[in-house]
Amino acid sequence: MGKVFEDYLAELQVDMVAICLEYVEDKAEDIFIYCSYEPKVYAFDVFYKINGNLVLKHNLNDAIDGTGGSNKYDTSEERQEAMLDIGLKNLKEINKTCEDFGRQMPTEIKLHYNVSNNSLKASYKYDLIYSNHNDLMSDDIFDDWFEEVNNSIY
Template sequence: MNKVFEDYFSRLQADMVAICLEYVENEAEDIYIYCSYEPEMYVFDVFFKINNQVVYKHNLNDASFSGKSVGNKALVYDTSEQRQEAVLDIGIENLEKIHEKCKEYGREMPTEIKLHYNVKQNSLKGKYRYDLVYSNDDELLPDDIFDLWFEEVKSGNQSNGNSW
């Protein structure tokens, strides 16, 4: 069977989820992945919901654990700079591969991809944009968009009635 564009697209998104899940040692309720591509700039970042708390990747250990442990030790995430950079590098590599497949199959590359993975339900949902989000704005940066999404999820105020 020949692979089609959707197979590649799905596999690469699943790989993004897998690396983020590995980063949190499979101990998260939800994973929120932000990807962006606007003229020659790739952006990848992620935040998590752990113990009903929405936290950035570098603040995982701020989520209270209610006695969760691995063996006899309390669960402590490795949020070292090297580990964070490794996750971001792999995410960007996958985003670049998505772009290559878009070119190969004559598809438009999304300018923004927001993925929500519900760990317990093993459910992945995505939102895709194809218009420029920040390139035409003198003040807006990709980090601003990511932080706005983080705050939306944290406050429970999802735009468009979406309840992710």
């Protein structure tokens, strides 16, 4: 039996998780991935829970400072861009898969991966989130989600 739409979608989402997990050298409790596609604009970003702290991708070392951790994360711009480029490539492939299967492309995908449980939860939206507001961008929605998760943890 051949692959179905959900198989392709799952593979691409798992690849997104894998590249984000590789970025933190498999040392995170949770990974939160944000994907957005609104009229020809793709966005991909990620934040992490490490040592009980919620941190953005460029602030990973803040989660180990003061914990006695001696290994620093490589958060160089080159490394961040490489990860984001792969995530965007996967998001574009999701869009192509949706087109190939005659499915609507989500305008927003939020993935939450719990590392210790090896569980992935996904939520999807199909309505325009920010492009119909002059004062909103995908970064604003990402920042709001970060704050929402941060407030629910603490």
